[in-house]
Amino acid sequence: MFVRMALFVMLAMLRPAWAESMTIYTEHFPPYQFIQEGKVVGINAELIMLVCERAEVDCELELLPWSRSFQLTRQHKLSGLIxxxxxxxxxxxxxxxxxxxxxxxxxxxxxxxxxISLTSLSDATRYTIGIQPNDIYEAVLLKHGFEKGKNLLNVSYKNADMQLFIKGKLDLIIGSPLTLNYQIHPLGFAFDDLVPVLEFPLDVQGNYLALNAAFPEPLRERLQWTLDSLRVAGDVDSLIQKYQVAQTAMN
Known part of the structure; x- marks a missing residue:
């Protein structure tokens, strides 16, 4: 009994400090992550929390404006951003x-x-678009001839561009079939009120959990392995289906 207890204490002492907990920052962007009844929910929010649970990592989600979340993740070693x-x-x-x-x-x-009719993103410079500063879309728009204050209006928070768009103060909006219904429904409109005119050229590998550059590599590998396992088991598809059902119920 004494030997077993001593071994338990030794293992606890050897457990890396970084394995105790981490903070995951994010922004309001349904259905990926948003506040509902005082809790952060959404496809990617729930997916990451499931990853943390299965990987036995204590994770806390904190929802803040994007720029602030981005900054905090760059500053704190045991943090991530979705x-x-x-x-x-x-x-x-x-x-x-x-x-x-x-x-x-x-x-x-x-x-x-x-x-409004477009054949390329350069054509879109004839119209106005709103975007948050430092958003990936902003960099692409600037590369294709958009100018801040002229046809590119910076907005202070996610969905502020949607409000201006609905009021006719912006000509175009960027979004996806998965996200726009959640953004437009609270404003009294439906997804059918929108028409896609051009696929947005975005050279990215996808949405990720971005970890601080000094984040412990063994823990990163454990999180990645757990995510891959959940995908194989069908848990990712189940979460997507859950929020697609909720989206359908809005219409």
Whole structure:
């Protein structure tokens, strides 16, 4: 009995400090992550918390504005950020676990705006779009000739562009079939009120959990292995289905 207790204490002392807990920052962006009844829920929020549970890591989700979440993840070793687009310019800024769930993005117009017709993103410079500063979409738009303050309006928070779009103060909006219904429904509109006019050219590997660059590699590997296992078991598809059902109920 004494030997068993001594072994237990020794193993507890040898357990790495980084395995105790971590904070995962995110923003309001349904259905990937959002607040419901005081709790952070959503496809990727629930997926990551399931990963943490199965990997036996104590994770806390904290929902903040995107810029603040991004900054805190860069500052704190035991932290991560969802849902983060992974692309070349960001590759060395973080360590990565994923991919999580994502959907193809398009440029949309309102149904009655049949004056808008696009064959390329450069064509879209004739119209106005809103985007958060430092968003991946902003970098792409700037590369294709958009100018801040002219045809590219920076908004302070996610979905602020949708409100301006619905009021006719923006011509186009960027979104996906998976996300837009959640954004437009609270404003009294339906997804059918929107028309996709161009697939958005986005060279990314998908949505990921972006970890601080100094995050312990053995723990990152454990999280990745657990995510891969959940995908094989069908848990990822089940979460997508759960929120697609909820989306259908809105219409």
């Amino acid at each position: 849902s983060t687009a992974r692309y070349k310019e960001r590759e060395q800024q973080f360590k990565w676990v994923g991919p999580l769930v994502k959907s193809t993005s398009y440029l949309y117009r309102l149904k009655h705006r049949d004056d």
